[in-house]
Amino acid sequence: MTEDVRSAPGVDARGAVARAAPDVETLRASLDAVGYLTDTGLCTALFLALRLPQPLLLEGEPGVGKTEAAKALAAVLDTPLIRLQCYDGLDVAEALYEWNYPRQLLAIRLAESQGTPLAEADLFSDAFLLRRPILAALTHPGPAPAVLLIDEIDRADDDFEAFLLEVLAEAAVTIPERGTVRATVAPVIVLTSNRTRDLHDALKRRCVYHWIDYPDVERVAEILRRRVPDSPRVLASGVAAAVRRLRLPELQKAPGIAEGIDWIRALSLLGVERVDAAAADRTLGLLVKYREDQDLVRARGLDWLVGEGDD
Ligand SMILES: Nc1ncnc2c1ncn2[C@@H]1O[C@H](COP(=O)(O)OP(=O)(O)O)[C@@H](O)[C@H]1O
Ligand SMILES: [Mg+2]
Numbered sequence: 001m002t003e004d005v006r007s008a009p010g011v012d013a014r015g016a017v018a019r020a021a022p023d024v025e026t027l028r029a030s031l032d033a034v035g036y037l038t039d040t041g042l043c044t045a046l047f048l049a050l051r052l053p054q055p056l057l058l059e060g061e062p063g064v065g066k067t068e069a070a071k072a073l074a075a076v077l078d079t080p081l082i083r084l085q086c087y088d089g090l091d092v093a094e095a096l097y098e099w100n101y102p103r104q105l106l107a108i109r110l111a112e113s114q115g116t117p118l119a120e121a122d123l124f125s126d127a128f129l130l131r132r133p134i135l136a137a138l139t140h141p142g143p144a145p146a147v148l149l150i151d152e153i154d155r156a157d158d159d160f161e162a163f164l165l166e167v168l169a170e171a172a173v174t175i176p177e178r179g180t181v182r183a184t185v186a187p188v189i190v191l192t193s194n195r196t197r198d199l200h201d202a203l204k205r206r207c208v209y210h211w212i213d214y215p216d217v218e219r220v221a222e223i224l225r226r227r228v229p230d231s232p233r234v235l236a237s238g239v240a241a242a243v244r245r246l247r248l249p250e251l252q253k254a255p256g257i258a259e260g261i262d263w264i265r266a267l268s269l270l271g272v273e274r275v276d277a278a279a280a281d282r283t284l285g286l287l288v289k290y291r292e293d294q295d296l297v298r299a300r301g302l303d304w305l306v307g308e309g310d311d
Contacts, residue, residue, distance in 0.1 A: 036072030060212035063256025238275035
């Protein structure tokens with residue numbers, strides 16, 4: 001029993017992707033237009049993943065833009081982003097599909113009370129199928145493929161990784177009551193990992209792999225201005241430089257780009273045009289969110305944080 005809906009007429013998924021990403025530079029400009037900045041390495045990896053096509057594995061520290069890359073791809077392809085957030089204990093049912101038991105029971109009771117026959121196949125029809133992210137992505141009708149984001153795969157356990165490998169290899173899943181469901185339009189798959197553990201070589205082998213480095217101060221400033229467009233240029237540079245200074249191993253949670261964005265939003269709202277020690281003092285909680293870390297920063301000095309007295 002096979003449910004092969006792959007040959008849906010009029011669906012030209014490859015064509016849709018090729019039009020959105022005809023070459024690396026066009027893709028880069030399109031990503032830029034939706035607010036996502038790439039360098040040549042990252043953009044090439046994204047391009048290849050789309051066009052080969054192969055799943056993309058993005059690794060890097062928290063906050064370097066892994067999740068955002070998948071969102072940006074979905075925006076560029078004008079297609080839904082379907083996200084599976086991984087965690088310890090994530091099981092296949094939550095990732096793939098579940099049967100809606102309460103509804104099935106209700107249908108059985110109703111059929112009994114009305115004396116109408118109910119075939120087993122009816123109970124396993126679409127009406128009772130809850131499509132979780134992977135199945136939803138595989139059965140997305142197109143024309144452009146859905147972007148399936150499997151976020152923070154390093155948080156899931158080994159078994160889940162093994163299961164995922166199968167899905168990646170086949171672009172198909174088996175539902176015992178229904179048979180094999182093949183992808184209507186194979187999704188664009190983006191896996192991310194914060195590298196809290198190493199992933200299996202077998203998984204990596206299937207993917208285009210790219211390590212995203214923490215961006216330098218200029219790029220962070222550019223990203224900040226992209227996210228908070230009306231913020232002054234000097235403010236963005238100041239915030240980016242402060243975030244860079246705080247990338248200290250002794251902090252429990254060094255701020256990343258996300259905290260930088262929050263901070264610059266707050267400073268803009270307060271009408272601050274340039275970061276100084278006084279502004280940092282009253283808004284430190286947007287940037288540094290552990291009391292001990294705040295003490296540490298204050299001990300070093302807010303002048304140091306905002307680069308006053310450097311020159
Ligand atoms: N290259 C980039 N272009 C635009 N925004 C970015 C970029 N990198 C990071 N960001 C922003 O920084 C924040 C953190 O990014 P995110 O994708 O959540 O990081 P990660 O998933 O790697 O932990 C988000 O608000 C995102 O919009
Ligand atoms: Mg993320």
